[in-house]
Each structure stands twice: as C-alpha cells, then as structure tokens.
Amino acid sequence: MGSFSRRTLLVAGAGAGLLTACGSNTGREGGGSGPGLSQWYHQYGEAGTERAVQRYAAAFREARVTVQWRPGNYDQQTAAALLTDSGPDVFEVNGPTLDQIQGGQVLDLTELLEGVKDDFSPAVLTPKTYDGRVWGIPQVVDTQLLYYRKSLLGDAGVEPPTTLDALVDAARELTGDKVKGLFLGNDGGAGVLGGTPLYAAGLQLVTDDGKAGFDDPAAARTLGKLHQLYADKSLLLGAPSDWSDPSAFLQGLTAMQWSGLWALPQVRKELGDDFGVLPFPADGGHGRPSVPVGAYGAAVSARSTHQEAAKAYVKWLWVDRTDYQEDFALSYGFHIPARLSLARKATKLRQGPAADVVRFTTDHGYAQPLLWTPASQTAYQDALSRIIRNGASPERELRTVVRKVSAELDRVKNAKKTP
Amino acid sequence: MRRRRALWFWVFVGPFALGLALFTYVPLLWSVGLSFFDAHNTVTPTHFVGLGNYTAMLRDDAFTDSLKTFLVFTAFIVPVTYVFSLSLALMVNRVRRVRAFFRSVFFLPAACSYVVAALIWKMSLFSGVRFGLANTVLGWFGGDPVAWLSTPDPPWYWLVLVTVRLWLQAGFYMILFLAGLQRIDPVLYEAAAVDGARPGWTVLRHITLPQLRATSVAVVLLLVVNAFQAFDEFYNLLSDARGYPPYARPPLVYLYYVALGQGQNLGLGSAGAVILALVVVVVTVGQARWLRLGRTDGDG
Numbered sequence: 001m002g003s004f005s006r007r008t009l010l011v012a013g014a015g016a017g018l019l020t021a022c023g024s025n026t027g028r029e030g031g032g033s034g035p036g037l038s039q040w041y042h043q044y045g046e047a048g049t050e051r052a053v054q055r056y057a058a059a060f061r062e063a064r065v066t067v068q069w070r071p072g073n074y075d076q077q078t079a080a081a082l083l084t085d086s087g088p089d090v091f092e093v094n095g096p097t098l099d100q101i102q103g104g105q106v107l108d109l110t111e112l113l114e115g116v117k118d119d120f121s122p123a124v125l126t127p128k129t130y131d132g133r134v135w136g137i138p139q140v141v142d143t144q145l146l147y148y149r150k151s152l153l154g155d156a157g158v159e160p161p162t163t164l165d166a167l168v169d170a171a172r173e174l175t176g177d178k179v180k181g182l183f184l185g186n187d188g189g190a191g192v193l194g195g196t197p198l199y200a201a202g203l204q205l206v207t208d209d210g211k212a213g214f215d216d217p218a219a220a221r222t223l224g225k226l227h228q229l230y231a232d233k234s235l236l237l238g239a240p241s242d243w244s245d246p247s248a249f250l251q252g253l254t255a256m257q258w259s260g261l262w263a264l265p266q267v268r269k270e271l272g273d274d275f276g277v278l279p280f281p282a283d284g285g286h287g288r289p290s291v292p293v294g295a296y297g298a299a300v301s302a303r304s305t306h307q308e309a310a311k312a313y314v315k316w317l318w319v320d321r322t323d324y325q326e327d328f329a330l331s332y333g334f335h336i337p338a339r340l341s342l343a344r345k346a347t348k349l350r351q352g353p354a355a356d357v358v359r360f361t362t363d364h365g366y367a368q369p370l371l372w373t374p375a376s377q378t379a380y381q382d383a384l385s386r387i388i389r390n391g392a393s394p395e396r397e398l399r400t401v402v403r404k405v406s407a408e409l410d411r412v413k414n415a416k417k418t419p
Numbered sequence: 420m421r422r423r424r425a426l427w428f429w430v431f432v433g434p435f436a437l438g439l440a441l442f443t444y445v446p447l448l449w450s451v452g453l454s455f456f457d458a459h460n461t462v463t464p465t466h467f468v469g470l471g472n473y474t475a476m477l478r479d480d481a482f483t484d485s486l487k488t489f490l491v492f493t494a495f496i497v498p499v500t501y502v503f504s505l506s507l508a509l510m511v512n513r514v515r516r517v518r519a520f521f522r523s524v525f526f527l528p529a530a531c532s533y534v535v536a537a538l539i540w541k542m543s544l545f546s547g548v549r550f551g552l553a554n555t556v557l558g559w560f561g562g563d564p565v566a567w568l569s570t571p572d573p574p575w576y577w578l579v580l581v582t583v584r585l586w587l588q589a590g591f592y593m594i595l596f597l598a599g600l601q602r603i604d605p606v607l608y609e610a611a612a613v614d615g616a617r618p619g620w621t622v623l624r625h626i627t628l629p630q631l632r633a634t635s636v637a638v639v640l641l642l643v644v645n646a647f648q649a650f651d652e653f654y655n656l657l658s659d660a661r662g663y664p665p666y667a668r669p670p671l672v673y674l675y676y677v678a679l680g681q682g683q684n685l686g687l688g689s690a691g692a693v694i695l696a697l698v699v700v701v702v703t704v705g706q707a708r709w710l711r712l713g714r715t716d717g718d719g
Binding site: 186194240378385391 | 459460461462481542545546547548549551566567568569570571572659660661662664665676679680681682683684
C-alpha cells in the first residue's frame with residue numbers, strides 16, 4: 001500500500017500544480033463595482049505610463065477594470081486573443097485592421113463620439129473609420145521625424161536638408177570614420193519609412209478611390225534615391241538599438257536619425273539645444289515634406305461579455321476624461337494629444353523643436369490608410385528592402401507590388417462585411 | 420488486480436494521451452481543415468475555397484524563396500555540424516584523462532537557449548557597429564566595420580546564422596558520436612594495426628566511419644529535420660518591430676508572418692504548413708530509404 005499512497009500523492013500534487021498554474025493574474029484590480037472588464041495595453045517604454053493607466057482604470061466606478069500590460073509582440077497577441085473568449089474586453093490596437101473590422105471582431109464605437117467627433121485630429125480618426133463608422137477611439141498622435149545634430153552639421157558646413165537630394169548629399173558629407181550620416185533603422189529604412197518617401201514625392205499608398213497610389217514613374221525615382229544612401233555607405237546599420245530608440249543618435253554613432261516624437265524629451269535632456277527636427281524632405285516637382293503619424297486606438301472586442309460596460313468605459317476614459325487624456329499624452333512619453341482642443345492648450349508643445357513638430361505634423365501629417373492591409377504592407381516592404389539593400393530595379397519591384405496591392409484591394413472591397 | 424492495472428495505466432497515460440490529442444492532433448486536423456477555407460481573422464471560417472490557398476501558396480515567390488533559404492541553410496549547417504561534432508568526438512575520445520571534463524564543456528552550449536544565444540550573437544559578437552567583437556577584430560587588421568546582419572550582399576548573415584547554431588548543437592551531436600565510437604570493438608583497431616594500417620586517415624576512413632554508419636545516418640537525419648524547423652535564431656537575429664527582411668526567411672518564419680502576424684490569414688498559413696509537412700515527410704522518408712536507416716553498425 002505504501003507505493004499506492006505515494007502515487008496518490010503524486011497525482012494529487014500534479015493536479016494541484018496545474019490548478020495553481022491556471023490562477024495567475026498579472027493585472028491590478030480596479031476600484032469600481034459592477035462587471036469585471038479586462039483592458040490591454042502594449043508595453044510603453046516610458047517610465048510611469050503603466051502606473052498612470054492603472055490609476056485611470058481604478059477611478060472608473062461602473063466596472064472593475066483590470067489592466068494587463070503586455071510586453072512582446074503585442075499585435076500578434078491581440079490578433080490571436082480576439083479569436084477566443086479569453087481575450088480582452090477593451091484593448092488598444094494599432095488599428096483595428098480592416099480584416100478585424102470586416103470580420104466583426106471589434107464593435108462599432110461611432111455613438112461614443114457624438115458631438116465631439118470634430119475635436120479629434122482627422123489624420124488619426126480617418127484610418128479608424130470604415131463605411132462612415134468609427135471602430136477605434138484614437139488615444140494619441142504619434143509622429144515620426146528626422147533628428148539632426150546642429151553642431152555636427154555646422155562643423156561639416158551642411159545645411160539642414162529640405163529635399164531628398166540634399167538629404168542624400170548631407171548624409172554622405174557627414175559620414176566619417178566614427179560617425180555615420182544617417183540612421184533609418186538597422187534594416188536600412190525599409191521597415192520604418194514605408195510609404196513616407198512616396199508621400200514626399202506627392203504620391204500616396206492608396207488613392208481616394210481605392211487604387212494603388214504609386215503606379216507612377218516618380219515613385220521609382222524617389223525610392224531609387226534611398227538606395228543611393230545605402231550605396232554611399234552613409235547609413236548606420238547594425239546599431240545596438242533600433243530607430244525607435246534615440247540611443248544611436250545620443251551616443252554619437254550618427255549625425256541624423258529618424259525616430260519618434262516620443263524620444264524628444266530624452267534627446268533634449270542629453271543634448272540640450274544641440275539638435276533640430278525636420279520632416280522627411282520633399283522630392284521632385286510635385287513633392288512635399290512628409291510626416292507619418294500613427295495612433296493606437298481604444299477598441300472593444302466583439303467577444304466581450306460586457307459590451308455596454310466596455311463601451312461606457314472607453315467613452316469615459318478616451319472621450320470624457322480629457323484630464324487623463326492630457327496626462328497620458330504629455331506626462332510620460334511625448335505625444336500630441338488626439339484631441340485638437342487639448343493639443344492647442346498644451347504648453348509643452350508650444351516652444352522649441354516640439355512646436356516645429358506640431359506645425360509640420362498639422363501641415364504634412366499622413367496616416368497609413370485603412371485599406372493598406374498587412375499583406376500589401378509586406379509586399380511593399382519586401383520590395384523596398386530589395387530596392388534599398390540589393391539595388392534591385394525600383395521599376396520592376398514596384399510593378400510587382402502594384403499587382404499584388406491591386407489584388408489585395410480587390411479582395412477587401414469584395415469581402416462580405418459580417419455584422 | 421488486472422482492473423487495477425488498467426486503471427493505473429489510464430491514470431498515468433491518460434493525461435499525456437489527452438494532452439497529445441488536444442494540443443497536437445486536434446490542432447493539426449483543424450489546420451488541415453482551415454487550409455481549404457478563406458480564414459481571415461477566424462478559426463471557424465465559412466467560405467470554402469477548395470485548393471485556392473494551396474495554389475496561391477505555391478505561386479507565391481516569397482514561399483518558394485523560403486524553401487530555397489531552407490535548402491541553402493541545410494547545405495551549410497548539416498556538413499559543418501557533422502564534421503565539427505565528429506572531430507570533437509574523436510578528440511575527446513582520445514583524451515585519456517579528464518575526458519568527462521571536456522565532454523561536459525563541449526556539451527554545455529546545448530543547454531543554452533536559442534533566444535539567448537541569438538541575442539548574444541546579435542548584440543555583442545556580430546553587432547554592426549565598430550565596437551562589436553567581430554568588428555573589433557577586423558579593426559586590428561585595418562578592416563572596415565561590417566554590418567553583419569543588415570547587408571544582403573555579401574551575405575554575411577549566413578556566417579552569423581550558421582555559427583550560432585553550430586555552437587549550440589555541436590556538443591549534442593558530439594555526445595551521439597562519442598556513444599557510437601565507444602561501441603566500436605577495439606579489436607578492429609588492433610587488427611588494423613597488425614595489418615599495417617597507419618593510424619590517422621586510413622583507420623578513420625576504413626574502420627571508424629563505416630562502424631559509425633548507423634550513428635551518422637541518425638545524426639544527418641536529425642540535422643536535416645532540425646534545419647527544417649529553424650525559427651528561433653532566425654527570428655531573433657533578423658526580425659524587428661516592423662517585420663522581417665526579405666532574405667534569410669526560412670519557411671516557418673514566413674508562415675508565422677502570414678498566419679500569425681497582423682495578416683491573420685490562417686487559411687493560407689495552414690495551407691503552407693500542410694505543404695511544408697508533406698515536404699518534411701517526403702524528404703525524411705526518402706533520406707531514410709536512401710541511407711538505409713535501421714541497419715545496425717557494420718552491416719555495410
């Protein structure tokens with residue numbers, strides 16, 4: 001019998017182990033009563049953001065909101081979680097994507113914006129709108145821009161570049177033994193630039209009538225110039241951190257770096273006044289400066305069991321509580337508030353380089369259109385990478401991309417919208 | 420008593436059988452089912468497309484390129500690991516003292532995680548900036564820093580990818596070879612010496628290698644299957660927040676982006692997975708037939 005009881009113990013122990021493994025809960029309980037909601041955020045790099053969003057959640061009275069802070073591949077995690085019942089009720093999303101909307105995975109939030117719709121920056125609200133309905137409430141406006149080191153440009157006698165040709169020349173001039181001219185990310189720019197050079201050439205990713213917007217000789221001409229940057233060896237490659245982190249710029253590995261507005265407080269702290277900001281410079285006769293903007297938006301999962309409470313929470317936090325929205329945008333990282341009224345009020349955005357960024361974001365900001373699906377994005381990004389790094393013919397690469405993108409646009413146009 | 424045995428059989432085997440069915444066979448069959456549907460952002464699709472996903476996948480340049488990447492990777496990693504781990508085993512086998520020490524030291528990297536090793540290779544050994552280890556060494560000889568992982572031409576990234584895997588797995592295969600070596604009857608070597616065979620290449624060629632035949636077949640088979648499953652080090656060395664470059668993209672990495680990225684085209688991804696599984700089966704069975712797996716050492 002001795003062996004019997006040992007076995008029983010073993011089985012019982014394994015069972016208990018399984019039970020405890022299931023009981024993990026990484027969030028913090030909110031302070032309200034009513035139904036329990038789970039809210040997901042991706043991991044923000046800036047200190048204090050997590051505490052802040054937990055504070056907001058705890059202040060909501062009509063539901064107990066549990067915040068989950070999710071490091072790692074956030075987009076993949078949410079996409080997978082939306083297929084199951086164990087996903088979030090409310091989540092921030094770099095979208096929602098067209099397929100998520102057409103697949104009925106997220107709820108229509110149009111009514112939450114009643115009366116205040118015009119106060120949201122159209123650049124970020126438009127990509128969250130499909131068929132005239134709004135599917136995500138923009139949280140902040142994230143802008144990308146070019147940082148340059150004034151002293152290094154001054155020493156080399158280089159003016160801040162305002163055309164793409166000038167940027168290519170400047171990067172070459174600034175490149176020396178220890179410093180590279182420009183950092184566009186460790187992949188040479190294919191990932192982060194995306195459609196930005198096309199907008200700089202006066203083109204777009206998708207036209208207003210839903211066609212590929214870069215079936216034009218100007219596109220090939222502009223993208224070819226990015227290869228020149230690579231061929232000149234002006235680009236920093238293989239840096240310890242990628243473009244979204246200003247470290248390479250701050251450590252003096254590069255004279256210019258493409259990064260985000262979120263990096264501005266850190267850059268100012270380390271470099272003082274020794275830096276300036278620029279939009280992506282214009283190219284060609286019809287060109288204009290180009291400023292990519294993105295927005296994480298708050299969305300509600302269609303699988304949520306408390307849909308009304310979830311919507312009420314989103315309205316409370318991202319529409320009504322402008323004090324929290326301002327705090328979220330400006331107190332931790334550095335973002336432009338999605339609400340025009342808040343952006344106008346923000347004193348931090350009124351002086352120095354930050355004011356420049358706000359100005360050129362307002363004038364030249366573009367967001368990736370909703371019709372630009374991940375499949376189109378991958379096809380284009382692969383082609384851009386081959387153009388930049390392999391010196392592939394831009395005309396031939398773009399012909400293939402236009403064909404793939406057109407097929408993808410046809411697919412989403414014909415996709416049946418399930419309620 | 421017999422009933423009792425049956426009960427305990429199911430208590431012990433049941434959970435694993437259940438887990439295997441639930442987490443392996445059901446998803447496998449589900450995935451085969453999905454591959455015949457247009458399954459964007461859903462695992463319960465309704466729009467049947469027949470073989471549409473299969474034809475789309477086979478016509479996709481990116482997918483065929485990923486198969487080529489696998490072939491190139493296999494062509495590098497299999498012979499290199501084979502020769503390197505066999506050499507290690509021969510050396511360790513000859514050591515008379517502290518053999519256990521060397522065996523452990525060479526085996527240790529096998530205990531390291533692919534993710535951790537990939538990050539060390541990427542951040543410190545083959546960092547593209549001038550203070551990375553490889554670039555520092557190049558600098559001593561007056562060479563310019565090389566962006567090891569960011570330049571497709573020349574394709575230096577293969578050096579990084581092959582060395583990291585070689586470092587991680589050589590120790591494991593060394594142990595397999597050691598086991599094989601220790602099963603060779605010393606009488607054979609003595610007889611060879613009496614017959615005048617010189618130690619070294621002749622003995623290796625005519626005694627050691629033929630005697631290691633079964634081990635070699637198993638090692639090559641394992642190496643090829645592992646190369647097929649390559650994901651960890653590729654993904655951690657080459658991907659970034661914005662995706663994955665169009666080169667050195669093995670099949671699993673490609674399918675990961677199609678099916679599990681924001682693309683969420685689960686039907687197309689499943690079709691790719693089924694095609695891949697068929698390729699693995701054909702290659703493995705073909706290889707086993709060709710190399711006559713299952714014969715014991717010395718059957719010649």
